[in-house]
Amino acid sequence: MALQEQKNNPLHGLTLEFIVKQLFFHYGWEEMGNLVKIDCFKNNPTLKSSLKFLRKTDWARKKVEKLYLNTFH
Template identity: 85%
Template sequence: MGAEQPNNPLHGKTLEFIVKQLVWHYGWPELGLLVRIDCFQNNPSLKSSLKFLRKTDWARKKVEKLYLNTFH
């Protein structure tokens, strides 16, 4: 499986890992300003954020882009 996406920097990283890293780095308030989605701004939690991001492609792409810009 590792040979399928050798140039994908997100390969092997779960959405939960990505969100946890961003929350650790920025905190919920700043993350809510950087990625303007309701689940980061109003009563944020890891569970609600993951639920929303898993079913909302455009929001997940924004979070993944922020992760790449922050840590790579």
């Protein structure tokens, strides 16, 4: 049943690191900070610090995932 549910999930199989890297390559940190209003993209951003914040902050992760879907799908 879980496999059936994942079939329609466009994020299935994508890691958060992959998503953040793709957005960074496409937009850069500054534009990502403008599109998703979170400090980890605006103040001294790094991949490591962004992933740490996004992994523990559900609402922010959802915004980043939505930006990814809106950008690439």
